[in-house]
Amino acid sequence: QQQVKQSPQSLIVQKGGIPIINCAYENTAFDYFPWYQQFPGKGPALLIAIRPDVSEKKEGRFTISFNKSAKQFSLHIMDSQPGDSATYFCAASIKTSGSRLTFGEGTQLTVNP
Amino acid sequence: NAGVTQTPKFRVLKTGQSMTLLCAQDMNHEYMYWYRQDPGMGLRLIHYSVGEGTTAKGEVPDGYNVSRLKKQNFLLGLESAAPSQTSVYFCASQWGLAVLASTDTQYFGPGTRLTVL
Numbered sequence: 100q101q102q103v104k105q106s107p108q109s110l111i112v113q114k115g116g117i118p119i120i121n122c123a124y125e126n127t128a129f130d131y132f133p134w135y136q137q138f139p140g141k142g143p144a145l146l147i148a149i150r151p152d153v154s155e156k157k158e159g160r161f162t163i164s165f166n167k168s169a170k171q172f173s174l175h176i177m178d179s180q181p182g183d184s185a186t187y188f189c190a191a192s193i194k195t196s197g198s199r200l201t202f203g204e205g206t207q208l209t210v211n212p
Numbered sequence: 213n214a215g216v217t218q219t220p221k222f223r224v225l226k227t228g229q230s231m232t233l234l235c236a237q238d239m240n241h242e243y244m245y246w247y248r249q250d251p252g253m254g255l256r257l258i259h260y261s262v263g264e265g266t267t268a269k270g271e272v273p274d275g276y277n278v279s280r281l282k283k284q285n286f287l288l289g290l291e292s293a294a295p296s297q298t299s300v301y302f303c304a305s306q307w308g309l310a311v312l313a314s315t316d317t318q319y320f321g322p323g324t325r326l327t328v329l
Contacts, residue, residue, distance in 0.1 A: 108252070131316055142216075142302050142320030143255070188254055197262050198243060198306055199270060200318060202254035 102126050105189050105203025112179055113211050120174045120206045122189035127170070129191035131198070134163065134174050137186045137205075146187070147174070179210045213238050216321035218303050224327045225293045233288040233324050235303030242308030244286040245270075245318065246278060248299040255302060261286055262308070293328045300325050 105122045112118045124132075133148035149156045149163045149172065156163045160177040176183055189203040219234040235244065242263050247255040247270075257270030259278040267278045275297060277289045286305075290297060304318040 103254075105254070133316070133318075135320075140323075142304075142322050144320065145317045148316065194316070197260055197268065198316065198318070199245070199257050199260055200247075200255070200304075201271075202247075202256070204252055204254045 102201050103189060103191050103203045105206060107206060108204065109207045109209075111209045111211065114179065114181060116179050116210070118176050118179055118183075118208055118210075120187055120189070120208070121171065122173065122203050123169075123171045124191050124201075125170065126191070126193075126201075128193050128196075129201075130194055131192045132163070132165065132172050133190050133192075133200070134161075135188045135190060135202075137188065143188060176208075179208075181210050181212050184208055184210050215239065216303055216305055216319050218301075218321040218324050220324060221322070222325050224329065225290075226329050227294060229293050230289070230291050231293065231326075232290075233301055233303075233326075235286045235288070235305075235321060236284055237286075237303075237305040237319070238284065239305060239307075239319065240283070241305035241319075242283075243306040243318075244280065245304045245306075246276070246286065246288045247302045247304065248272065249302060249323075250299050258288065258301075293326075295328045298326060298328045 135143035136146045137143040162175040165172045190200040245260040246258040261280040264283040301324045303321040
């Protein structure tokens with residue numbers, strides 16, 4: 100049972116475009132929503148994260164939008180660059196439950212020059 | 213600091229063989245995790261530990277065992293490998309029950325690519 104569903108599976112944009120990756124979750128007890136970035140042959144690395152008490156968080160070119168009532172959150176990448184080409188994973192966890200991450204399926208992003 | 217390291221980086225096993233994957237972290241983290249990554253399925257939690265001497269099952273624990281005898285090390289064992297365990301295995305660590313938001317970050321190792329024939 101996939102508690103966090105992610106879409107799209109793959110995404111191709113031109114340099115400067117704004118890719119958007121969406122995630123939906125089922126468990127309302129989740130209280131932490133990170134996005135991880137993974138390059139080929141490497142482990143995932145935290146990109147940005149949000150808690151459900153805010154609706155948006157921005158760090159540089161990366162923004163998370165969070166809709167608690169809809170149980171959805173999304174990642175926006177402003178002014179995308181070829182170096183942003185990677186696989187992106189959304190995830191969710193519960194702080195008091197060992198902070199175990201439940202991941203989405205992943206989105207392979209390609210930014211063409 | 214080396215962060216999170218994993219040994220070995222690659223391994224090929226035959227069905228029925230056993231092996232142990234080693235994860236080490238030098239950040240004095242309380243929590244440690246083992247995930248497996250398969251195409252189209254994201255990462256799935258196998259086992260985790262919230263402190264030295266403790267372990268707990270994750271989402272997909274069958275066929276695996278773990279031990280956390282020292283705070284800095286988390287071992288993942290396969291007693292009798294099966295082709296279904298062909299995957300990339302990632303270890304991660306985290307401070308623990310977060311006081312500050314910055315301590316929620318899970319740091320991942322570089323992965324171990326395991327093939328079971």
